Amino acid sequence: MNFMQRVPAVDNLIDIVDLSKSYRRGSTEVPIFDKLSLSIERGRFVALMGPSGSGKTTLLNLLAGIDRPNSGMLAVDGERIDGYSESGLTQWRANTLGFIFQFYNLMPMLTAAQNVELPLLLHRMSAKERRRRVDTALDVVGLADRARHRPRELSGGQQQRVAIARALVADPKLILADEPTGDLDRPSANAVLEILRLLADELGKTIVMVTHDPVAARAADLTLHLEKGRFVNEAVAA
Amino acid sequence: MRETTLVRRNALRNPVRMLLMVGCIAVAFLIFGVLSAVATAFRLEDQPGGHERMMVVNRNGFQQTLPIAYARDVARQPNVAVSSPVRMALVYWRQPKDIVSAVMVEPETYLDLSKDVVKVADEDRARFVATRDGLLVGRALAERYGWKRGDQVTLQSFTDLREDGSRAWRFTVAGIYTAAQPGGSELAMAGHFAYYNEALLTGRDRINWVLVQGRDLAANDAMARTIDAGYANSAAATRTQSEAALGRAFLSQIGDLMLIVRLIVGAAFVVILCVVGNTLIFMVGERTGEIGVLKTLGFSRLRVARIFAGEVALIAVAGAVAGMSVAALIVSALGTALKDVLPGMTMGASTLAMAAGLVALLILLTGILPVLQAGRVNIVEALGRK
Numbered sequence: 001m002n003f004m005q006r007v008p009a010v011d012n013l014i015d016i017v018d019l020s021k022s023y024r025r026g027s028t029e030v031p032i033f034d035k036l037s038l039s040i041e042r043g044r045f046v047a048l049m050g051p052s053g054s055g056k057t058t059l060l061n062l063l064a065g066i067d068r069p070n071s072g073m074l075a076v077d078g079e080r081i082d083g084y085s086e087s088g089l090t091q092w093r094a095n096t097l098g099f100i101f102q103f104y105n106l107m108p109m110l111t112a113a114q115n116v117e118l119p120l121l122l123h124r125m126s127a128k129e130r131r132r133r134v135d136t137a138l139d140v141v142g143l144a145d146r147a148r149h150r151p152r153e154l155s156g157g158q159q160q161r162v163a164i165a166r167a168l169v170a171d172p173k174l175i176l177a178d179e180p181t182g183d184l185d186r187p188s189a190n191a192v193l194e195i196l197r198l199l200a201d202e203l204g205k206t207i208v209m210v211t212h213d214p215v216a217a218r219a220a221d222l223t224l225h226l227e228k229g230r231f232v233n234e235a236v237a238a
Numbered sequence: 239m240r241e242t243t244l245v246r247r248n249a250l251r252n253p254v255r256m257l258l259m260v261g262c263i264a265v266a267f268l269i270f271g272v273l274s275a276v277a278t279a280f281r282l283e284d285q286p287g288g289h290e291r292m293m294v295v296n297r298n299g300f301q302q303t304l305p306i307a308y309a310r311d312v313a314r315q316p317n318v319a320v321s322s323p324v325r326m327a328l329v330y331w332r333q334p335k336d337i338v339s340a341v342m343v344e345p346e347t348y349l350d351l352s353k354d355v356v357k358v359a360d361e362d363r364a365r366f367v368a369t370r371d372g373l374l375v376g377r378a379l380a381e382r383y384g385w386k387r388g389d390q391v392t393l394q395s396f397t398d399l400r401e402d403g404s405r406a407w408r409f410t411v412a413g414i415y416t417a418a419q420p421g422g423s424e425l426a427m428a429g430h431f432a433y434y435n436e437a438l439l440t441g442r443d444r445i446n447w448v449l450v451q452g453r454d455l456a457a458n459d460a461m462a463r464t465i466d467a468g469y470a471n472s473a474a475a476t477r478t479q480s481e482a483a484l485g486r487a488f489l490s491q492i493g494d495l496m497l498i499v500r501l502i503v504g505a506a507f508v509v510i511l512c513v514v515g516n517t518l519i520f521m522v523g524e525r526t527g528e529i530g531v532l533k534t535l536g537f538s539r540l541r542v543a544r545i546f547a548g549e550v551a552l553i554a555v556a557g558a559v560a561g562m563s564v565a566a567l568i569v570s571a572l573g574t575a576l577k578d579v580l581p582g583m584t585m586g587a588s589t590l591a592m593a594a595g596l597v598a599l600l601i602l603l604t605g606i607l608p609v610l611q612a613g614r615v616n617i618v619e620a621l622g623r624k
């Protein structure tokens with residue numbers, strides 16, 4: 001059953017139609033996706049699961065506009081990004097997207113607050129507005145008291161929460177996360193999931209999270225299972 | 239936070255490497271700063287009046303001598319207004335380290351020809367002209383040795399022997415001159431050729447050059463050819479040229495010095511270009527993952543390149559400022575120590591301007607590859623590399 005056909009009239013943030021992607025390895029083309037289609041409603045928190053090499057990261061990269069499809073349509077909030085130039089995509093990411101990495105990827109020489117502020121360098125706004133946004137983002141992830149700490153003075157879980165604040169600060173429509181709890185212990189992972197849940201529920205963010213962890217997947221509204229470049233089932237969580 | 243904060247923090251994240259790079263660059267600029275100041279001090283200022291005044295010298299260089307008779311011949315040339323024979327004398331006072339460069343001259347013609355170089359009060363001039371063993375001494379030299387008008391001084395010649403077997407000439411300080419131009423030398427002196435010459439055992443009646451002032455500047459070249467043609471087949475052939483041309487000949491030797499300076503400075507810069515360039519490329523390679531993250535956040539190729547360019551510029555400017563500051567200290571100390579031997583050793587505006595140019599070039603040459611490399615980083619590959 002096709003997900004898009006099942007929910008025809010809803011407000012979709014993501015629409016993928018007949019998306020194909022392959023990599024060239026030596027002289028052979030290795031197909032990752034062949035005419036993949038998928039839609040995700042605005043405000044949904046979606047988990048993406050599947051075995052290693054099934055294409056989860058590739059799909060996330062395509063959604064983030066940091067990798068390009070060979071063919072097909074890819075629209076976010078009605079905006080087709082599959083034909084954008086590199087600089088068009090860069091601009092689009094700055095305005096539309098928050099990205100959370102498995103290994104946090106904070107700048108080691110910047111404080112937590114400065115790391116959170118980083119995406120705001122790409123936006124024109126007053127210093128006061130900037131401060132307000134950074135404070136709010138740190139508040140949301142419960143790290144207001146760690147604003148002046150460097151990443152190495154923070155635990156893994158705290159670093160990931162700073163990374164979430166960074167993904168959040170420019171108020172993007174879409175947040176993508178590649179195994180955000182993959183490197184964390186259970187309590188830290190739970191804290192991260194709780195925050196992601198909050199972003200979807202309270203701030204209306206659409207979230208796509210790649211995960212191997214069934215517990216993490218249960219925090220999402222919906223889990224998509226990817227296998228060899230195809231969705232094998234869709235399960236809506238409680 | 240601004241982009242410059244990011245640049246600064248990036249630069250300081252590996253302080254040891256940063257210091258090494260800054261140090262490298264500083265040393266190159268130190269070499270440049272000190273050598274330039276020394277080379278500048280060697281350069282002759284454009285001598286005023288030099289264009290009209292001619293000099294008749296030995297074809298083999300002014301260290302070789304000419305018979306005094308040449309001076310009388312030259313004076314009879316139709317285009318010659320004033321001419322004056324000059325003999326160099328290298329002498330010292332009391333100890334050999336107190337070297338003074340002196341010229342033995344025909345006072346009146348010499349002073350007439352030297353108005354643009356030395357300024358002499360009328361009384362001093364009259365006294366010098368009238369005193370057979372008189373000396374006209376530069377003000378700075380007189381101050382250094384505490385000489386007053388009327389003082390008797392005995393000078394020893396390094397090169398000339400007297401008939402009585404000694405090397406000592408007694409002189410009377412007859413007058414003091416000052417430089418006619420600001421910054422001109424006041425460390426030389428002049429005596430009477432006739433007085434010096436009559437005591438000589440060897441090399442009597444020989445001079446080093448004849449100064450000539452032509453009546454008609456346009457006729458100077460023809461006059462020079464006539465004079466030189468007249469001595470072409472004699473034991474001491476001459477070369478007659480303007481002081482400016484002589485200055486240019488001297489400058490060409492200084493030109494060689496400048497070439498050596500440029501080679502040394504150039505070598506130093508090529509070395510830091512390689513070292514710093516290599517380190518920067520390595521640094522960008524090391525931060526590929528971070529560049530991928532920045533680009534994922536929406537930092538454009540240009541912006542990433544700009545951040546790295548800023549870092550390169552910061553390192554280069556820090557090195558240049560450090561190097562030139564130390565060079566300025568050294569130059570000022572050297573200038574004080576060598577103010578008599580090599581006056582005018584300062585770090586001039588032209589040196590600073592050149593240093594600024596070098597920094598720009600350095601940033602461009604060391605920065606271009608790493609900056610381009612940073613801009614080109616592919617996000618997918620960069621993020622895969624964890």
Ligand SMILES: Nc1ncnc2c1ncn2[C@@H]1O[C@H](COP(=O)(O)OP(=O)(O)O)[C@@H](O)[C@H]1O
Nearest residue numbers: 023024032051052053054055056057058059618
């Ligand atoms: N840049 C690339 N070049 C070639 N093959 C790639 C590249 N990126 C991913 N792949 C291949 O695509 C497949 C899917 O990879 P990926 O999306 O990373 O899977 P997952 O995240 O689900 O583990 C794998 O077989 C992987 O080897």
Ligand SMILES: [Mg+2]
Nearest residue numbers: 056057058178
């Ligand atoms: Mg993956």
